[in-house]
Amino acid sequence: MIELKGVTKRFGDETAVDAISLTVKPGELCALVGTSGCGKSTTLRMINRLIEHDEGEIHIDGRPIREFDGRLLRRRIGYAIQSTGLFPHWTVARNIGLVPRLLKWPAARVRERVEELMGLLGLPVDQFADRYPAQLSGGQAQRVGVARALAADPDILLMDEPFGALDPITREGLQAELRDLQSRLRKTIVFVTHDMDEALALADRLVVMKAGHIVQQGTPLALLRAPADDFVASLLGGDDRGLKEAAITQVAERMLPLSPRLLPQARVHRDATLRQALAVMFREHADRLAVVDDEAMPIGELSLRRIVGAGRDGSGES
Amino acid sequence: MSRREAPLNRVVMALSLVATATWLALPLASVAPNRIVPGTAHTATDLLGWPLALLACLPLVALMALSRRLDRVRCHLALALVLLLLMALPGWLAIASQWLVDPELPQARLGIGAAWWLSLFWLSLMLIELRSRLALVGWRAALLPVVVATAWWLQGAWLGSLALGQELDGRRGDFLEAVVDHLLLVGGAVGASLVLGALIALAMRQSPRVERLGFAVLNFLQTIPSLALFGLLLAPLAWLAARFDWLSAIGVSGIGWAPAFLALLGYSLLPMVRNTHVALSEVDPGVLEAARGMGMGRGQVFRQVRLPLALPVVIEGVRITTVQAIGLTAVAALIGAGGLGSFIFQGLGQAAMDLVLLGALPILAMALVADALLGALARRLDHRRLASPGGAP
Numbered sequence: 074m075i076e077l078k079g080v081t082k083r084f085g086d087e088t089a090v091d092a093i094s095l096t097v098k099p100g101e102l103c104a105l106v107g108t109s110g111c112g113k114s115t116t117l118r119m120i121n122r123l124i125e126h127d128e129g130e131i132h133i134d135g136r137p138i139r140e141f142d143g144r145l146l147r148r149r150i151g152y153a154i155q156s157t158g159l160f161p162h163w164t165v166a167r168n169i170g171l172v173p174r175l176l177k178w179p180a181a182r183v184r185e186r187v188e189e190l191m192g193l194l195g196l197p198v199d200q201f202a203d204r205y206p207a208q209l210s211g212g213q214a215q216r217v218g219v220a221r222a223l224a225a226d227p228d229i230l231l232m233d234e235p236f237g238a239l240d241p242i243t244r245e246g247l248q249a250e251l252r253d254l255q256s257r258l259r260k261t262i263v264f265v266t267h268d269m270d271e272a273l274a275l276a277d278r279l280v281v282m283k284a285g286h287i288v289q290q291g292t293p294l295a296l297l298r299a300p301a302d303d304f305v306a307s308l309l310g311g312d313d314r315g316l317k318e319a320a321i322t323q324v325a326e327r328m329l330p331l332s333p334r335l336l337p338q339a340r341v342h343r344d345a346t347l348r349q350a351l352a353v354m355f356r357e358h359a360d361r362l363a364v365v366d367d368e369a370m371p372i373g374e375l376s377l378r379r380i381v382g383a384g385r386d387g388s389g390e391s
Numbered sequence: 392m393s394r395r396e397a398p399l400n401r402v403v404m405a406l407s408l409v410a411t412a413t414w415l416a417l418p419l420a421s422v423a424p425n426r427i428v429p430g431t432a433h434t435a436t437d438l439l440g441w442p443l444a445l446l447a448c449l450p451l452v453a454l455m456a457l458s459r460r461l462d463r464v465r466c467h468l469a470l471a472l473v474l475l476l477l478m479a480l481p482g483w484l485a486i487a488s489q490w491l492v493d494p495e496l497p498q499a500r501l502g503i504g505a506a507w508w509l510s511l512f513w514l515s516l517m518l519i520e521l522r523s524r525l526a527l528v529g530w531r532a533a534l535l536p537v538v539v540a541t542a543w544w545l546q547g548a549w550l551g552s553l554a555l556g557q558e559l560d561g562r563r564g565d566f567l568e569a570v571v572d573h574l575l576l577v578g579g580a581v582g583a584s585l586v587l588g589a590l591i592a593l594a595m596r597q598s599p600r601v602e603r604l605g606f607a608v609l610n611f612l613q614t615i616p617s618l619a620l621f622g623l624l625l626a627p628l629a630w631l632a633a634r635f636d637w638l639s640a641i642g643v644s645g646i647g648w649a650p651a652f653l654a655l656l657g658y659s660l661l662p663m664v665r666n667t668h669v670a671l672s673e674v675d676p677g678v679l680e681a682a683r684g685m686g687m688g689r690g691q692v693f694r695q696v697r698l699p700l701a702l703p704v705v706i707e708g709v710r711i712t713t714v715q716a717i718g719l720t721a722v723a724a725l726i727g728a729g730g731l732g733s734f735i736f737q738g739l740g741q742a743a744m745d746l747v748l749l750g751a752l753p754i755l756a757m758a759l760v761a762d763a764l765l766g767a768l769a770r771r772l773d774h775r776r777l778a779s780p781g782g783a784p
């Protein structure tokens with residue numbers, strides 16, 4: 074659990090972060106979004122004391138972070154950044170094992186842990202362990218960065234635009250992997266990004282920042298449905314908000330059981346998003362879809378009315 | 392035009408043309424009955440006759456032909472030809488020595504002519520060009536000069552009448568001593584400037600004021616001509632040596648190795664400090680942030696991250712400094728510091744070019760070897776270059 078209470082940071086005359094309060098619950102992924110220079114990275118780096126805050130209090134698991142030694146605190150908190158910051162003169166395996174070695178784990182346990190993590194992040198050991206960072210693609214380097222952040226099994230993970238420098242396809246692949254990883258590991262994650270789609274896809278809680286302030290926070294759905302002001306609304310995509318909402322709602326949430334009516338030809342997978350369902354309807358000129366499971370067996374149906382009409386309050390037709 | 396034509400290589404073409412002209416027109420060797428009398432010059436055509444001299448040009452003509460479309464295969468062929476020509480160079484002198492030097496005159500000596508030196512020069516340039524075309528690095532690149540040197544060594548036996556060899560014969564002991572003195576001075580000055588330079592660079596990182604002051608002083612030192620610096624050191628060192636017995640006991644005086652060492656140190660400091668400083672300051676900030684973010688302490692970041700990442704650039708500084716010091720030490724002979732420079736100045740004084748060469752050639756060789764070795768070391772330590780093709784583990 075991470076708590077920020079009235080935290081302020083000034084650089085000279087400039088106030089980078091202005092009295093923000095924020096609570097990240099255990100196992101929650103909290104995304105900080107906002108335009109560049111609004112204080113996201115500064116907020117993140119105050120949490121692991123790479124930067125000391127000027128005012129307010131930051132607590133981790135109920136204890137003020139000033140009580141900890143900065144270095145020891147950082148070894149307990151995973152940290153991944155956009156430039157990866159991998160050590161170019163160390164192999165992948167040595168990079169990943171950095172924090173465990175700082176924590177003086179026995180060599181055998183470090184090696185075991187490194188191999189476990191490489192497996193977890195889809196980096197075959199025999200292929201990657203002895204490579205140097207310069208021999209990795211951007212996506213591979215970023216995986217190594219995440220593996221390094223997870224190495225000592227920290228409860229908290231801080232990620233500063235970790236996928237920001239990647240091409241869209243690689244980025245979406247890594248986002249999916251992170252979501253999958255998070256569903257298994259349940260870390261407390263603070264994730265900085267300026268890519269709203271990424272934030273919507275990953276976050277349990279969305280925190281919108283502007284000029285050092287928090288403008289609004291809440292679940293992605295709550296923000297999409299009720300943006301606090303024009304700034305949040307435009308950041309969330311303006312008129313595209315509806316589609317973004319559809320993109321984070323699953324077909325399974327809206328589908329109805331099979332009716333006696335004739336089953337439509339056009340079909341969509343249960344785990345697809347409403348946005349994908351809409352795309353299928355548009356392409357197939359259909360207003361009803363059959364919902365299928367992994368074996369392509371129909372398990373329900375979804376109508377256009379159901380998609381758009383039930384959006385407001387969740388009751389819709391019954 | 393879908394096929395990619397290998398382009399004309401102008402460098403090889405031009406160099407082989409010039410080499411042919413040089414070979415046919417300029418003197419290959421000169422013969423003198425003794426050291427005093429100026430020698431008579433002989434061109435290759437004098438020596439071999441036109442048919443043979445032209446025949447010897449054939450490899451050069453072949454190089455011109457190859458250079459018109461230098462693809463990879465032809466590039467290898469050309470490299471082999473250049474290597475052969477280089478290896479054969481002492482052979483021409485051996486032939487000249489057999490045919491031109493009268494065995495009745497033990498004082499007779501063979502001088503190396505302009506055509507020979509220039510051929511060596513043109514061929515070396517071609518070798519460098521072809522090496523970079525073929526992107527040869529590491530041991531394969533190092534093999535080239537080794538092959539040539541070995542071939543030369545093997546032909547050494549026939550070159551007894553070479554003036555260079557005769558100059559050496561008379562001074563074998565002096566020569567060895569000069570080489571050792573030279574190496575000691577260079578090694579000492581570079582080693583001391585590395586230690587001192589690192590300390591200065593570290594001090595500069597502590598405050599911008601020290602940084603400005605340090606660079607101002609070092610830049611100023613660099614602008615003093617070397618002889619003037621030796622002169623400037625003469626008086627204070629002589630005074631110090633007179634004041635403190637232990638100083639004169641270890642050989643410090645206004646002339647000799649002490650002022651030479653100090654001057655070399657002065658000149659070496661700037662490149663050393665500049666490279667070390669730049670190297671330490673320009674480590675990727677993202678890497679440093681990650682290092683701190685993982686919970687490394689200041690000392691750990693410095694020793695495990697900043698320093699190893701700076702090392703290739705520091706070694707680069709050592710390379711520049713070493714090559715520079717090898718040359719400067721030659722000048723230091725003027726103030727009695729010994730070293731190979733003393734042969735150069737003696738030779739200049741006696742107008743004996745071969746004696747000058749006896750000093751200059753080993754200096755050249757030392758500089759080339761130091762340059763190659765330290766350059767290779769810097770590349771080895773630089774893991775950022777591993778991304779280049781062929782660098783995979």
Ligand SMILES: Nc1ncnc2c1ncn2[C@@H]1O[C@H](COP(=O)(O)OP(=O)(O)O)[C@@H](O)[C@H]1O
Pocket residue numbers: 084089107108109110111112113114115116
């Ligand atoms: N070390 C620093 N020194 C001075 N100003 C800084 C420093 N770090 C950040 N800032 C300033 O603080 C503001 C917020 O920066 P940052 O948190 O990096 O923004 P973001 O990550 O949201 O793009 C910016 O105006 C930036 O210029």
Ligand SMILES: [Mg+2]
Pocket residue numbers: 113114115233
């Ligand atoms: Mg940032």
